[in-house]
Amino acid sequence: MDSTYASSSYPDLSSPAMPTAGGVSRPVKIIPLQHPTAGAASSSSSSNSPASPAAFFSGLAAKWKRLTFLQFVEGLFPCYRWIRTYRWRDDFQVDLVAGLTIGIMLVPQAMSYAKLAGLEPIYGLYTGFVPIFVYAIFGSSRQLAIGPVALVSLLVSNVLRGIAGSSDELYTELAVVLALMVGMLECIMGLLRLGWLLRFISHSVISGFTTASAVVIGLSQAKYFLGYNITQSSKIVPLIQSIIAGADQFSWPPFVMGSGILAVLLIMKHLGKSRKQFRFLRAAGPLTGVVLGTTLATIFHPSSISLIGEIPQGLPSFSVPKNFGYAKSLIPTAFLITGVAILESVGIAKALAAKNGYELDSSQELVGLGLANIFGSFFSSYPSTGSFSRSAVSNESGAKTGLSGIITGIVMGCALLFLTPLFEFIPQCALAAIVVSAVIGLVEYEEAIFLWRIDKKDFLLWIITCTTTLFLGIEIGVLIGVGVSLAFVIHESANPHIAVLGRLPGTTVYRNVQQYPEAYTYHGIVVVRIDAPIYFANTSYIKDRLRDYEVNVDKSLRRGPEVERIYFVILEMSPVTHIDSSAVQALKDLHHEYKSRDIQIAISNPNREVLLTLSKAGVVELIGKEWCFVRVHDAVQVCLQQVQSLHRTSSPAAAESTNPSLFERLLNQRGEDLSVAELESGQRKPTGSRNGGDPNLEEPLLSHKFTP
Numbered sequence: 001m002d003s004t005y006a007s008s009s010y011p012d013l014s015s016p017a018m019p020t021a022g023g024v025s026r027p028v029k030i031i032p033l034q035h036p037t038a039g040a041a042s043s044s045s046s047s048n049s050p051a052s053p054a055a056f057f058s059g060l061a062a063k064w065k066r067l068t069f070l071q072f073v074e075g076l077f078p079c080y081r082w083i084r085t086y087r088w089r090d091d092f093q094v095d096l097v098a099g100l101t102i103g104i105m106l107v108p109q110a111m112s113y114a115k116l117a118g119l120e121p122i123y124g125l126y127t128g129f130v131p132i133f134v135y136a137i138f139g140s141s142r143q144l145a146i147g148p149v150a151l152v153s154l155l156v157s158n159v160l161r162g163i164a165g166s167s168d169e170l171y172t173e174l175a176v177v178l179a180l181m182v183g184m185l186e187c188i189m190g191l192l193r194l195g196w197l198l199r200f201i202s203h204s205v206i207s208g209f210t211t212a213s214a215v216v217i218g219l220s221q222a223k224y225f226l227g228y229n230i231t232q233s234s235k236i237v238p239l240i241q242s243i244i245a246g247a248d249q250f251s252w253p254p255f256v257m258g259s260g261i262l263a264v265l266l267i268m269k270h271l272g273k274s275r276k277q278f279r280f281l282r283a284a285g286p287l288t289g290v291v292l293g294t295t296l297a298t299i300f301h302p303s304s305i306s307l308i309g310e311i312p313q314g315l316p317s318f319s320v321p322k323n324f325g326y327a328k329s330l331i332p333t334a335f336l337i338t339g340v341a342i343l344e345s346v347g348i349a350k351a352l353a354a355k356n357g358y359e360l361d362s363s364q365e366l367v368g369l370g371l372a373n374i375f376g377s378f379f380s381s382y383p384s385t386g387s388f389s390r391s392a393v394s395n396e397s398g399a400k401t402g403l404s405g406i407i408t409g410i411v412m413g414c415a416l417l418f419l420t421p422l423f424e425f426i427p428q429c430a431l432a433a434i435v436v437s438a439v440i441g442l443v444e445y446e447e448a449i450f451l452w453r454i455d456k457k458d459f460l461l462w463i464i465t466c467t468t469t470l471f472l473g474i475e476i477g478v479l480i481g482v483g484v485s486l487a488f489v490i491h492e493s494a495n496p497h498i499a500v501l502g503r504l505p506g507t508t509v510y511r512n513v514q515q516y517p518e519a520y521t522y523h524g525i526v527v528v529r530i531d532a533p534i535y536f537a538n539t540s541y542i543k544d545r546l547r548d549y550e551v552n553v554d555k556s557l558r559r560g561p562e563v564e565r566i567y568f569v570i571l572e573m574s575p576v577t578h579i580d581s582s583a584v585q586a587l588k589d590l591h592h593e594y595k596s597r598d599i600q601i602a603i604s605n606p607n608r609e610v611l612l613t614l615s616k617a618g619v620v621e622l623i624g625k626e627w628c629f630v631r632v633h634d635a636v637q638v639c640l641q642q643v644q645s646l647h648r649t650s651s652p653a654a655a656e657s658t659n660p661s662l663f664e665r666l667l668n669q670r671g672e673d674l675s676v677a678e679l680e681s682g683q684r685k686p687t688g689s690r691n692g693g694d695p696n697l698e699e700p701l702l703s704h705k706f707t708p
Helices: 038-047 053-066 070-076 079-083 088-116 123-129 131-139 151-161 169-191 197-198 203-220 222-226 236-245 252-274 278-302 326-355 362-377 387-397 404-421 428-442 444-454 456-472 474-494 539-551 581-598 606-615 619-623 632-650 652-656 662-681
Strands: 498-505 510-512 526-528 568-572 601-603
Touching: 053 362, 070 079, 088 123, 088 151, 088 278, 088 404, 088 428, 123 169, 123 404, 131 362, 131 404, 151 169, 151 203, 151 326, 151 404, 151 428, 169 326, 169 362, 169 632, 197 326, 197 362, 197 474, 197 581, 203 222, 203 236, 203 428, 203 444, 203 456, 203 474, 222 236, 222 252, 222 428, 236 326, 236 456, 252 278, 252 428, 278 387, 278 428, 326 362, 326 387, 326 474, 326 539, 387 428, 444 456, 456 474, 498 539, 498 632, 526 632, 539 568, 539 581, 568 632, 581 601, 581 606, 581 619, 601 619, 601 632, 606 619
Parallel strands: 526 568, 568 601
Antiparallel strands: 498 510, 498 526
């Protein structure tokens, strides 16, 4: 039977033996830990360094070399993936229906969202025209419906009204410049694969921001229902004050018409969601609201109801965006809109791709959205992105490929060429009802209730973001929400989860004693698992917790020889993915501190990179290679052996009280060796103590329990 502690290079440590119940020593089976050599260390540090520019560009070049011509074409034009496999007989009919449905839905929505952005309705139609064709070519999602959306329209209005009046030509020009800036940011982030940066923004922040924005959008449309102007603001207090102050100017006709159309839209939306046979009502709602409002306005001619007025007829002309002198003030909003595109549009695109059984590249998706905005800016579009509601309808309508988007673009082109004279008589309150019906679904109060039940910290983050966005404005609200979110991330990282491990009865498995109350520990030994990378921000916290575990230990489930204090601290490092120089110095300080109190540190199961760092920093030599182990159980066996030796030294009378015969000692040692060997190999469960087995291995494995 092999008898080594850490590796065969340390035979001097195999001389002490584990005392048995009968006083006979037995060897301990330890799996050797492979230490990295100097050559392997230098090779690994050069090949695995993520910050090496040479490695990055060589990997990128190798990836390009592996591409076939077909893969190269698909990378440049993702539409080629579905074009070459398109089944006209099976797919064209559903794509046609989906494209027509989204087109009918988009025409009134585009005009409504343009009014929300402070632009003339024609610019909403422009935004729903050229970008759709560009995205169909360069976008990778086959169901995502892009175009103007309520949240982006609010962001555009919020930044531009502080620079120019909505009736000024400069206002429109800056909206087009903003589309170009957003497109360039999206392309840059897609090409450099920087979308991961926005993973640090919590979903609670996005949900709280969206909810507050929906409330602001709804209140901003109140002027079309009430019949008088109210202050334009992204804060809730000025909006409410303005609504109350102008109450004496209230007009019944727009309120009755707008409320009636809104009620019809909500009923159609509910029926379309709840019953499959009425799914078409969800898409037909906006068109129904426009037709109903136009009919009523044409019949009754109420003077108090304002109409859209004349809309230019024809397709947008090519023009280069200008007035870049204000670009600096547009940068924060451009980043914010890009963030919304990544977090929301790419998220729903990936969900639809998974549902329909094809892969979607997030970076390619960003490039597609960016090119759509860039090309759209040359044809008088303001920023566009993916729409939740229209994408859901597109998926429900059975859209199979990007051809449905092309058909939607054709519908928009036909509306621009032939239908704009009809739009002149659409009531403003009808468009406002379309906006309100759309943003009601963005008020995610159910998400707040869910967060309250699941995670109070995320609920607090939701409340902070929503409240600050409502009362302090969009930019400040988002900044505070993101700041608090990052503060939570930093706090979690600086205060990682650390667990004391105990041995599950009847096994050699060690688990968290709080999660598994039946797990037991040994006197004189503390096994600690650090569930995070160790770096400069959390070293002080980890050292403090280790000192606490040294003093405050639960002795109710401790076994083995009773000693008066802790002699060994075993660090289970398998969850530790990284360790930096500050952590290395902290381990050295901890070792010297423990050494002054006659406590030995042992390390269990570090990964290769962590072990390599510890080796190069001299920590392994300082602690001793013999105290680095593959398994926690190996470390516990060695430490327990030393504790038993200390106990025997301190209690000589107890050692002399038992004097079994030679035959009994041989039987005890053989029975213990067989029991441990068979247990570790998994061939059978440990037998009773009559064979000399370790009494700690005789108990059956209990079911785990979770503590709240």
